[in-house]
Amino acid sequence: MNRLLRLVVLCLAVPAGLVLAQDKATQEKPTVSQQNPLSTWNKIAYARVKDLLLKSAEKMPEENYSFKPVDTVRSYGQIVGHVADAQYLFCSIALGETNPAPNNEHTKTSKADLIAALSTAFAYCDKAYDGMTDATAVQTIKLFGNDAPRLSALTVNNMHNLEHYGNLVTYMRIKNIVPPSSEQQAPAQPAKK
Numbered sequence: 001m002n003r004l005l006r007l008v009v010l011c012l013a014v015p016a017g018l019v020l021a022q023d024k025a026t027q028e029k030p031t032v033s034q035q036n037p038l039s040t041w042n043k044i045a046y047a048r049v050k051d052l053l054l055k056s057a058e059k060m061p062e063e064n065y066s067f068k069p070v071d072t073v074r075s076y077g078q079i080v081g082h083v084a085d086a087q088y089l090f091c092s093i094a095l096g097e098t099n100p101a102p103n104n105e106h107t108k109t110s111k112a113d114l115i116a117a118l119s120t121a122f123a124y125c126d127k128a129y130d131g132m133t134d135a136t137a138v139q140t141i142k143l144f145g146n147d148a149p150r151l152s153a154l155t156v157n158n159m160h161n162l163e164h165y166g167n168l169v170t171y172m173r174i175k176n177i178v179p180p181s182s183e184q185q186a187p188a189q190p191a192k193k
Contacts, residue, residue: 039132042154046129049161050122053083055180056168057118062111064175074105076171080114081105083164087121090157091128093143094150100124128154 032040057080065077074082081104092099104117137151169179 036132036134036137038134038151039129039137042151042158043129043132045158046125046154046161049158049165050125052165052180053080053161053168054115054118054122056165056172057111057115059177059180060111060168060172060175064171065109065111065114067171067175069171069174074167076168077109077111077114078105079164079167079171080118081108083161084114084118084121086157086160086164087118087125090153090160091125093141094128094132094153094157096141125157 032044060076065080066075068075068078084104085102088100088102102117102121104114104121108114108117132151132154137149139150140147141150141153142148143153143156165181169181172179
């Protein structure tokens with residue numbers, strides 16, 4: 001169990017550290033709860049990648065939602081739909097609920113519908129992250145047929161979100177669009193007298 005706990009901590013720290021390090025200038029300083037350091041750190045990482053994914057969905061023009069670099073990969077819109085569907089998969093496991101499985105990837109194509117689906121999926125996941133404590137984080141659940149701590153479902157969700165944010169970044173770069181994590185913040189202007 002001690003080895004498993006170290007693995008969970010490592011799985012939390014690495015993706016969360018990468019996400020948080022990408023753009024410190026645009027975020028408020030995260031505060032890790034002393035009572036629930038593992039679950040709050042995971043929630044902080046989730047909030048950051050959630051923000052990046054929503055901004056990416058908004059930033060890509062509608063006409064590029066059908067774009068795919070080659071025929072053998074998902075389109076930009078399909079990735080957004082897939083990420084929405086995955087929120088339900090991982091967060092329903094963490095919540096101990098049946099996956100609503102809306103199948104957004106295969107049923108939605110418009111930018112507006114996909115952004116709405118992604119927002120609704122994140123709202124569903126927010127319940128899982130908001131309700132997680134370090135005490136519930138170590139409860140054993142089944143994750144893909146294996147015993148795992150409950151927090152691992154949310155950690156895998158974060159990793160999966162980061163994986164597909166990387167896909168979206170690549171698609172955006174191909175279309176000469178600066179991804180949200182690379183945007184420069186305008187320097188603060190001094191107050192006029």
